[in-house]
Amino acid sequence: KAGVTQTPRYLIKTRGQQVTLSCSPISGHRSVSWYQQTPGQGLQFLFEYFSETQRNKGNFPGRFSGRQFSNSRSEMNVSTLELGDSALYLCASSGTGTGAEQYFGPGTRLTVT
């Protein structure tokens, strides 16, 4: 099976712009979680989607949003970018069983200038 893929891998944006990141889960996985990793805060949970519904949400402002499509692919959007949004954004997919393992994608490195 192909692993989790994320596009783009690298992105440079300017403050005030918006950005959309994409995550394609492992085939058959219906859960996609998004995480932000920064040197100061480490890894933090953004949100999780399962069968096109947001199942969990972390403590991030409303500028961070996401969605999931019927094929389980997920996108996250960040509007009105701030310098502090510069980070590695990781997604992870998992199957439907209780306690299913999570498989991480390679991440999208976002730089906001």
Next chain:
Amino acid sequence: KNEVEQSPQNLTAQEGEFITINCSYSVGISALHWLQQHPGGGIVSLFMLSSGKKKHGRLIATINIQEKHSSLHITASHPRDSAVYICAVRSVETSGSRLTFGEGTQLTVNP
């Protein structure tokens, strides 16, 4: 206090040494994960534990649910083991796959 605490934050070892990284957590959990992150960012899941002990090659992970503590051991360490090792837990308070992470342990193994 963070829900997940790891120690040490940094660890330098000589090739061949036995290595232990510790993780303590303060919440009830349904699972604990050990993750490995190499420079460049990609994260690999090493273990997912809810009780007892698991072994994969030179890696061993243990968990004590009563003491809310887990350890990751690396036997016969090798320079290719150099990476950041991250402990993460899934709380019983939340549904789904949400993980809470420790700060990570930067391991450097010198030849």
